[in-house]
Amino acid sequence: xxxxxxxxxxxxxxxxxxxxxxxxxxxxxxxxxxxxxxxxxxxxxxxxxxxxxxxxxxxxxxxxxxxxxxxxxxxxxxxxxxxxxxxxxxxxxxxxxxxxxxxxxxxxxxxxxxxxxxxxxxxxxxxxxxxxxxxxxxxxxxxxxxxxxxxxxxxxxxxxxxxxxxxxxxxxxxxxxxxxxxxxxxxxxxxxxxxxxxxxxxxxxxxxxxxxxxxxxxxxxxxxxxxxxxxxxxxxxxxxxxxxxxxxxxxxxxxxxxxxxxxxxxxxxxxxxxxxxxxxxxxxxxxxxxxxxxxxxxxxxxxxxxxxxxxxxxxxxxxxxxxxxxxxxxxxxxxxxxxxxxxxxxxxxxxxxxxxxxxxxxxxxxxxxxxxxxxxxxxxxxxxxxxxxxxxxxxxxxxxxxxxxxxxxxxxxxxxxxxxxxxxxxxxxxxxxxxxxxxxxxxxxxxxxxxxxxxxxxxxxxxxxxxxxxxxxxxxxxxxxxxxxxxxxxxxxxxxxxxxxxxxxxxxxxxxxxxxxxxxxxxxxxxxxxxxxxxxxxxxxxxxxxxxxxxxxxxxxxxxxxxxxxxxxxxxxxxxxxxxxxxxxxxxxxxxxxxxxxxxx
Numbered sequence: 001x002x003x004x005x006x007x008x009x010x011x012x013x014x015x016x017x018x019x020x021x022x023x024x025x026x027x028x029x030x031x032x033x034x035x036x037x038x039x040x041x042x043x044x045x046x047x048x049x050x051x052x053x054x055x056x057x058x059x060x061x062x063x064x065x066x067x068x069x070x071x072x073x074x075x076x077x078x079x080x081x082x083x084x085x086x087x088x089x090x091x092x093x094x095x096x097x098x099x100x101x102x103x104x105x106x107x108x109x110x111x112x113x114x115x116x117x118x119x120x121x122x123x124x125x126x127x128x129x130x131x132x133x134x135x136x137x138x139x140x141x142x143x144x145x146x147x148x149x150x151x152x153x154x155x156x157x158x159x160x161x162x163x164x165x166x167x168x169x170x171x172x173x174x175x176x177x178x179x180x181x182x183x184x185x186x187x188x189x190x191x192x193x194x195x196x197x198x199x200x201x202x203x204x205x206x207x208x209x210x211x212x213x214x215x216x217x218x219x220x221x222x223x224x225x226x227x228x229x230x231x232x233x234x235x236x237x238x239x240x241x242x243x244x245x246x247x248x249x250x251x252x253x254x255x256x257x258x259x260x261x262x263x264x265x266x267x268x269x270x271x272x273x274x275x276x277x278x279x280x281x282x283x284x285x286x287x288x289x290x291x292x293x294x295x296x297x298x299x300x301x302x303x304x305x306x307x308x309x310x311x312x313x314x315x316x317x318x319x320x321x322x323x324x325x326x327x328x329x330x331x332x333x334x335x336x337x338x339x340x341x342x343x344x345x346x347x348x349x350x351x352x353x354x355x356x357x358x359x360x361x362x363x364x365x366x367x368x369x370x371x372x373x374x375x376x377x378x379x380x381x382x383x384x385x386x387x388x389x390x391x392x393x394x395x396x397x398x399x400x401x402x403x404x405x406x407x408x409x410x411x412x413x414x415x416x417x418x419x420x421x422x423x424x425x426x427x428x429x430x431x432x433x434x435x436x437x438x439x440x441x442x443x444x445x446x447x448x449x450x451x452x453x454x455x456x457x458x459x460x461x462x463x464x465x466x467x468x469x470x471x472x473x474x475x476x477x478x479x480x481x482x483x484x485x486x487x488x489x490x491x492x493x494x495x496x497x498x499x500x501x502x503x504x505x506x507x508x509x510x511x512x513x514x515x516x517x518x519x520x521x522x523x524x525x526x527x528x529x530x531x532x533x534x535x536x537x538x539x540x541x542x543x544x545x546x547x548x549x550x551x552x553x554x555x556x557x558x559x560x561x562x563x564x565x566x567x568x569x570x571x572x573x574x575x576x577x578x579x580x581x582x583x584x585x586x587x588x589x590x591x592x593x594x595x596x597x598x599x600x601x
Contacts, residue, residue, distance in 0.1 A: 016073065017101030018094055020148045021080075026106045030083045030160075030169050032146040033235055034058070036076040036094050036101065040065055045097025047076045052090055056080060060236035060265055063096070067230035067256075070150050077227045079235045082107055083169060109171035112196035114204060116160070117167045118181050121209040125164035127244035127273060128183040128208060131571055132158070134175060138571060141170055149233040151351070153439030158574075161241040164273045174198045181206035182501075182572045184219060184247025185449055185480055189501045189572060191527060211499030211532055212482045217451040220250035222470075223282070223302055223344060223402065223434035224445055226262065229255040232438045236262075240269045242437075246446025250457060250466070251275050254282040254302045257315070261308055276458050280304025282344065285323050286316045287367070299364035301398065302342040303327060305463065320368070320395040325388040327397075340470055342400040342432065347415050350408035351442055353561055353575045357410060365418055372421035372600055384427075396427060399471045404433030406443050407479075407575035413557055420513045423548050423584055426597030430470060431550075431583055433477035447573050448479035473583035479573055481533070481580030485509075485551035487587065490541045496553040498533040501568040502578050508552040509539045513601045528567035546596040547587040554578035 016037040021027065034049065043065065049057045061078030076096050085107055092103050118128040132139040142157030162168035162181070176195040181204075190206040224243065227234045232255070243251050243266075253262050263277040282302050286295035295316045313326020330339050349361035359366050369380045376396065377385030386395040401422075403415050419431050433448035453474040457466035469475070476483060480502035484495040492509055503522035508515055518537050522530045541547075555561070555577035563570045569578060586595050 017099060018103050021103050021105045021146055023103045025145045026108050027082060027146055028109055028143045031079050031081050033148050034078040034080055035148045036096055038074050038076060038096050038099060040074045042097045043074055048095045050093045064228045065230060070231065077235045079237045110173045111198045112172050112174040112202065113169060114172060114196060114202040115167050115169050116162050116204050118162050118206045118208055121207060127164055128162045128181050129159045129245035130162060130168060131180045132170060133178040149439055153442040156441055161245040163241060163244060172196060179204050181208060183208050185478055186210055186212040186214060188499045189568060212497040214451055214482060217453050218249040218456050219449045220452050221248050221435050221446055221449055222252045222342060222432055223254050223436045224251050225255055225438045226253060228260050234439055236265050238440060240266055242440050243275060243445045244270055248275050248446045252278045252280045252304045254280045256282050257284060259306045259308050259310055276456055278305045280306055281312060283312055284315045288318045297362055298367050300344040300362040302344055303330060303339055306330060319386055320383060321386040321388040321393060324395060324397045325391040325393040328391055328393060340400060340467055341398040342402055343398045344402045345405040346418060347411055350411050370418060375425050376427060399430060400432045401429040402434055403431040404448050404477055404579060406436050409561060409577050412579060421600050424513055424598055424600040430473040430475055432475060447576060448477055451476040475583050478580040479576050480569060480578040481553040483551045483553045483580040483582050485549060485582045485585055487585060492539040492541055492549055494537050494551040496533060496535045500529040500532050501572055503530050503567055503569060504533050504553050506556050507537050510550045512547055512598045524567035530567060543587060543589050545598055546589050547598060548584040550582055550584050552581040554580055
C-alpha cells in the first residue's frame with residue numbers, strides 16, 4: 001500500500017486532485033477521510049464538498065503543506081460524515097479554489113448499528129473510547145481501502161470514540177459482541193455483552209469510575225501532532241475526538257516546524273468538555289556533517305507555549321548550542337514568558353513493537369554520542385558543554401527530556417539509562433512521557449501521559465504555575481501504574497496505584513542508578529482484570545552521600561512484551577507494557593545546603 005501511494009505521488013502536476021476517497025471504493029465506516037491534493041500556491045483557496053449535490057463541507061477541514069518524503073505539494077484534509085447517509089452509491093464533488101475533482105463510491109455499512117454513551121460515577125456524560133470484541137478478539141472497525149496515512153498509522157482501527165453530547169457509533173455484522181469502554185488511564189474500564197439484531201436499535205451505556213485518585217494533578221500529553229504536520233494525515237474531527245477519548249486534560253499541539261492555533265477547534269467540537277490546549281512546536285535541528293558534507297537530520301525539540309507570531313530558530317546549524325540560543329528569542333513570543341524546551345526521542349523512534357528502531361530518527365545522542373561514564377564536556381561528551389559565545393546558552397539548555405516516547409519499551413530502556421547518567425553527573429531534567437501521536441491506531445494520544453501537580457493552565461496565572469511545575473519536575477509519568485515516592489528518615493516509601501485493567505509485575509526503586517526490585521505476581525480474572533492495585537513498599541536506605549532516587553513500577557524491563565501476561569491492558573493500550581515512574585527526589589545527605597552529584601555507578 002505504501003509503495004503504491006508513493007508512486008502515485010511521484011509526479012505532482014496541475015491535474016492533482018482527490019486522493020481519497022478513491023473512485024469506486026466501498027466505504028463501511030461512519031466517517032471516511034477526504035484528502036485532496038493541491039499545489040502549494042493554493043493553500044489559501046476555499047474548499048467545498050458536495051455529496052449527491054448536498055453541501056457536506058467539513059467545518060474543520062484545512063489545507064496544509066506535505067513533507068517531501070510523502071510526495072511534497074499540499075493537501076486539503078477533512079472528514080465525510082456518513083452516519084446520516086443511506087447505503088448505496090454516492091458521488092462526492094470537492095472544489096478547492098479552481099480545482100475540482102469527483103469520486104463515486106459505495107456506502108455499504110454492516111447491517112447492525114450500535115450507539116454508545118459513557119458517564120462518570122456521578123452520572124455526568126463524558127468522553128471515552130469503545131473497543132469491540134468478538135469471540136475474545138478485537139474487531140477491526142476501519143476499512144483499509146479508505147485509510148490515507150502512508151505509514152499505515154490508522155490501519156486496524158479497533159475502537160470508536162464517544163463524545164459527551166453525541167455518543168459514538170459503529171456498524172457491525174449482527175452477532176453477539178463484548179464492548180469495553182475506557183478513558184483516562186486512571187479510570188476503570190467497563191464491559192458489556194450485547195447481541196445485535198438487524199432492524200433493532202442497539203445502545204450500550206457505560207459508567208467509568210475513577211480507579212486512582214490523584215488530587216491536584218492533571219493529565220497532560222506534551223507531544224501531539226495534527227494533520228498540519230507535514231507527516232500527518234489526520235483531519236481535525238477525529239484528532240480532537242481521539243484526544244478527548246483518552247481523557248487528556250491538557251494537550252500541547254506540537255506540529256512540525258509551525259505553530260498552529262487549535263484551541264477554537266477543540267472548543268467548537270467539545271464545548272465545555274474541551275481539554276486545555278497549549279500551542280507549541282516540534283522543531284527540526286539539522287547539524288552540519290563535514291563527512292557528508294552537508295546538513296543531516298539530528299534532533300527534534302518541542303517548545304511551548306508559543307505565540308502564533310513566534311520566530312522559530314533556523315533549522316540548520318554547525319553546533320547544538322547555537323540552535324539552543326535561538327530559543328531564547330522565543331521568550332518574548334510566549335504568552336507566559338516562561339517557555340519550556342523539551343528534547344524528544346534522543347535515541348531514535350520505534351513506531352510499533354515489531355518494527356525496527358529508526359536509530360537515525362532525529363536521535364541527538366545517537367548522532368553526537370553520549371558516554372555515560374564520562375562527564376559532560378569531556379571526551380566523547382565534549383559537545384555537551386558547548387556554549388554559544390553571544391548568549392552564553394549551552395548545548396543542553398533544555399528543560400525536559402522525553403524518557404518514554406510512544407509505546408517503545410526498547411527506547412525507554414535506553415533513554416532511561418541516559419536520564420539516570422545525566423542525573424549522576426548533575427544534569428537535572430524533568431523526565432516526561434508522551435504519545436508523539438500522529439494518528440488513531442499507532443501512537444494513540446494520551447498513552448503515555450504526564451500527571452502534572454498544578455492547577456489546570458486555563459488562565460495566564462495558572463499557566464505560569466503549570467509551566468513551573470513541569471520544569472521543576474512535579475510530574476509523574478504513566479500509561480497505567482501511578483507511582484509515588486516519599487522519604488521518611490532512612491526509609492523510601494513507594495506507593496503504586498492502578499486501575500483494575502493494569503497489571504503491576506514489579507516495583508523498583510533506583511538509588512543513584514542502582515536498582516532495588518520487588519517482584520509481584522498479578523493474577524487476572526476471566527475478564528482479564530486484576531482488581532484495583534494499591535501497594536506500599538518500604539525500602540530501607542543506607543546512604544553515604546548526596547543521593548537521587550526515582551521510583552518505578554510496571555513491567556520487568558529486561559523481558560520482552562508478553563501479551564498473555566497483560567490481560568485487558570493489552571487491549572486498552574496496544575503495543576504498550578505497563579510503565580510508571582516518578583521524577584527524582586534529591587537528598588542532601590551531608591546537610592551542607594548543596595546537592596553534590598554522586599556520579600555514575
